[in-house]
Amino acid sequence: xxxxxxxxxxxxxxxxxxxxxxxxxxxxxxxxxxxxxxxxxxxxxxxxxxxxxxxxxxxxxxxxxxxxxxxxxxxxxxxxxxxxxxxxxxxxxxxxxxxxxxxxxxxxxxxxxxxxxxxxxxxxxxxxxxxxxxxxxxxxxxxxxxxxxxxxxxxxxxxxxxxxxxxxxxxxxxxxxxxxxxxxxxxxxxxxxxxxxxxxxxxxxxxxxxxxxxxxxxxxxxxxxxxxxxxxxxxxxxxxxxxxxxxxxxxxxxxxxxxxxxxxxxxxxxxxxxxxxxxxxxxxxxxxxxxxxxxxxxxxxxxxxxxxxxxxxxxxxxxxxxxxxxxxxxxxxxxxxxxxxxxxxxxxxxxxxxxxxxxxxxxxxxxxxxxxxxxxxxxxxxxxxxxxxxxxxxxxxxxxxxxxx
Amino acid sequence: xxxxxxxxxxxxxxxxxxxxxxxxxxxxxxxxxxxxxxxxxxxxxxxxxxxxxxxxxxxxxxxxxxxxxxxxxxxxxxxxxxxxxxxxxxxxxxxxxxxxxxxxxxxxxxxxxxxxxxxxxxxxxxxxxxxxxxxxxxxxxxxxxxxxxxxxxxxxxxxxxxxxxxxxxxxxxxxxxxxxxxxxxxxxxxxxxxxxxxxxxxxxxxxxxxxxxxxxxxxxxxxxxxxxxxxxxxxxxxxxxxxxxxxxxxxxxxxxxxxxxxxxxxxxxxxxxxxxxxxxxxxxxxxxxxxxxxxxxxxxxxxxxxxxxxxxxxxxxxxxxxxxxxxxxxxxxxxxxxxxxxxxxxxxxxxxx
Numbered sequence: 001x002x003x004x005x006x007x008x009x010x011x012x013x014x015x016x017x018x019x020x021x022x023x024x025x026x027x028x029x030x031x032x033x034x035x036x037x038x039x040x041x042x043x044x045x046x047x048x049x050x051x052x053x054x055x056x057x058x059x060x061x062x063x064x065x066x067x068x069x070x071x072x073x074x075x076x077x078x079x080x081x082x083x084x085x086x087x088x089x090x091x092x093x094x095x096x097x098x099x100x101x102x103x104x105x106x107x108x109x110x111x112x113x114x115x116x117x118x119x120x121x122x123x124x125x126x127x128x129x130x131x132x133x134x135x136x137x138x139x140x141x142x143x144x145x146x147x148x149x150x151x152x153x154x155x156x157x158x159x160x161x162x163x164x165x166x167x168x169x170x171x172x173x174x175x176x177x178x179x180x181x182x183x184x185x186x187x188x189x190x191x192x193x194x195x196x197x198x199x200x201x202x203x204x205x206x207x208x209x210x211x212x213x214x215x216x217x218x219x220x221x222x223x224x225x226x227x228x229x230x231x232x233x234x235x236x237x238x239x240x241x242x243x244x245x246x247x248x249x250x251x252x253x254x255x256x257x258x259x260x261x262x263x264x265x266x267x268x269x270x271x272x273x274x275x276x277x278x279x280x281x282x283x284x285x286x287x288x289x290x291x292x293x294x295x296x297x298x299x300x301x302x303x304x305x306x307x308x309x310x311x312x313x314x315x316x317x318x319x320x321x322x323x324x325x326x327x328x329x330x331x332x333x334x335x336x337x338x339x340x341x342x343x344x345x346x347x348x349x350x351x352x353x354x355x356x357x358x359x360x361x362x363x364x365x366x367x368x369x370x371x372x373x374x375x376x377x378x379x380x381x382x383x384x385x386x387x388x389x390x391x392x393x394x395x396x397x398x399x400x401x402x403x404x405x
Numbered sequence: 406x407x408x409x410x411x412x413x414x415x416x417x418x419x420x421x422x423x424x425x426x427x428x429x430x431x432x433x434x435x436x437x438x439x440x441x442x443x444x445x446x447x448x449x450x451x452x453x454x455x456x457x458x459x460x461x462x463x464x465x466x467x468x469x470x471x472x473x474x475x476x477x478x479x480x481x482x483x484x485x486x487x488x489x490x491x492x493x494x495x496x497x498x499x500x501x502x503x504x505x506x507x508x509x510x511x512x513x514x515x516x517x518x519x520x521x522x523x524x525x526x527x528x529x530x531x532x533x534x535x536x537x538x539x540x541x542x543x544x545x546x547x548x549x550x551x552x553x554x555x556x557x558x559x560x561x562x563x564x565x566x567x568x569x570x571x572x573x574x575x576x577x578x579x580x581x582x583x584x585x586x587x588x589x590x591x592x593x594x595x596x597x598x599x600x601x602x603x604x605x606x607x608x609x610x611x612x613x614x615x616x617x618x619x620x621x622x623x624x625x626x627x628x629x630x631x632x633x634x635x636x637x638x639x640x641x642x643x644x645x646x647x648x649x650x651x652x653x654x655x656x657x658x659x660x661x662x663x664x665x666x667x668x669x670x671x672x673x674x675x676x677x678x679x680x681x682x683x684x685x686x687x688x689x690x691x692x693x694x695x696x697x698x699x700x701x702x703x704x705x706x707x708x709x710x711x712x713x714x715x716x717x718x719x720x721x722x723x724x725x726x727x728x729x730x731x732x733x734x735x736x737x738x739x740x741x742x743x744x745x746x747x748x749x750x751x752x753x754x755x756x757x758x
């Protein structure tokens with residue numbers, strides 16, 4: 001009996017000593033952050049991930065953004081606070097399903113400090129609740145749906161910011177361009193049920209009507225639809241002068257190819273938005289691409305030219321889509337915020353408090369980025385939007401800028 | 406023993422009839438109100454009909470593979486949609502090479518034939534390989550086993566081709582000779598659609614001739630009737646089954662190129678929806694029946710093309726074109742309620758083999 005008591009007692013003593021020794025090691029810093037801290041031991045990498053569409057029909061969009069981030073990492077020597085940067089991520093497929101899968105996978109990894117993504121607004125709608133609950137800070141280079149940064153909107157989550165413009169801007173620019181510059185009065189719109197397309201065509205339609213134009217039809221297609229004849233016939237019945245379809249590939253390519261082969265639409269103008277700014281659209285549209293218009297951000301300046309030269313050198317081509325500079329800026333903003341809030345200990349251990357990091361990114365002001373002078377609003381809109389209109393010509397990429405504000 | 410009609414008609418029969426009747430009434434009502442509204446011109450209707458027939462022609466060629474294999478093995482070859490996909494996703498490289506060299510627009514006919522031939526060979530090879538590797542070892546297994554294998558083979562092929570050519574899409578070049586339209590009176594007949602319809606009809610007739618009048622076709626029908634008896638008559642059933650798969654594969658490969666003429670973007674996932682539609686068309690026409698597959702495909706193509714504008718528009722349903730797939734399947738339900746074996750199907754199909 002006394003022997004058993006002795007064994008139990010000695011186990012207690014051993015356990016107490018073990019606990020005491022543990023407490024001793026972490027006692028130099030106690031995390032007081034509301035949503036926790038990431039501790040990076042000396043020599044360990046700082047983990048930043050992408051959640052971009054890097055496979056499938058819209059892969060140019062995501063690969064282009066990823067290239068932008070890789071240039072940013074290379075420009076800053078691949079380190080943050082003398083820790084190497086571990087950069088990897090998941091494909092999001094430009095769909096809610098893809099966003100869900102990538103979000104679930106990434107949210108389970110507690111080493112992740114920040115996420116750069118997503119590309120498509122529908123992905124953000126399903127991945128953001130997961131990222132937000134996991135305590136990440138997320139900066140999107142190309143989500144443009146107004147909902148995501150609208151205060152009080154159920155799709156606005158803490159920890160979400162974007163360097164891309166808000167579609168309230170893009171939709172208005174497109175409507176003004178069509179009404180004032182092209183002088184057209186009758187427009188039809190098509191969306192694909194995605195958050196991005198549905199909201200953007202809504203903003204366009206509202207502004208177009210405010211300017212005095214008429215919307216003859218607001219139709220929708222399925223993102224995987226190939227045969228557009230019924231929707232185009234239905235639109236032709238209203239006799240529009242322009243069809244505005246801010247959707248994605250491949251449905252966008254099928255619309256471009258089939259619109260001219262519909263009775264009544266032989267001379268109609270076609271216009272898309274930034275989701276259809278990529279080299280894939282050139283291929284998907286074939287010869288019918290001639291004259292296809294898109295609204296998209298325009299990035300310019302000496303720094304941007306140097307960036308393009310570096311892009312050419314690292315990836316062997318000119319930028320393949322439009323949101324590379326936005327991704328570059330997203331990385332730079334995150335890096336600056338980490339450097340501002342991280343606690344560096346004498347042995348080189350870096351502690352990043354998550355809520356403080358979010359606050360620091362939200363507090364970004366007058367940040368000199370490639371895409372302009374970035375200042376974030378309390379709901380996460382950081383862009384300095386400058387939207388231009390581009391025109392595609394067969395066999396020529398990138399498309400020509402035909403109008404600037 | 407004779408039973409009164411009260412005993413013969415069950416509750417579920419009545420429910421089915423009510424559902425069928427409701428679908429019929431809604432369709433007729435929608436059609437009448439669309440036509441009364443006069444929203445669409447005669448030219449638009451003509452265009453939709455032509456496009457529907459072209460789509461139907463493509464479905465017919467794919468449906469051949471389902472119906473022939475069903476006729477002979479009593480199994481649904483769900484990997485057939487991938488047999489269809491394998492041709493066009495491979496032939497795109499030849500098409501782009503021909504376009505780059507300028508040959509495509511100098512000799513459009515020769516080029517299209519070469520592309521179709523390559524597509525046909527690839528699809529045929531894939532069909533034969535699937536039969537040899539996935540189905541033959543299971544020839545005498547219970548009927549559910551090859552069905553599950555077919556679904557597995559379908560996924561395997563999809564991701565194999567994704568591995569080969571990547572997850573992005575490949576666009577086919579534009580063929581100048583097929584661009585534009587002929588003007589007949591007030592209507593436009595687009596050249597692409599006209600060529601696809603003609604090619605599909607000629608090919609379907611050719612397939613029908615092979616099945617009905619060639620020696621191999623006769624052997625095929627004999628094996629389909631009774632495999633043991635055919636074997637006793639000196640027909641090598643294994644060889645005939647391989648021939649059936651090859652014929653279905655070749656039809657799917659050419660159908661793939663016709664599909665590409667209509668929708669010139671190829672990717673590894675492109676087979677799924679057309680495959681499902683062609684299967685539906687085969688069931689609609691009466692599975693196991695060649696003219697039935699043709700008729701079912703044309704009906705399905707027309708419903709899909711005309712349906713959203715003809716019935717749904719009149720009912721005031723927004724974004725009708727998004728519902729065209731749903732519509733196609735609702736009509737399938739409607740037809741199967743009244744003719745469970747399909748339009749030209751035989752009611753005794755189950756008792757064979």
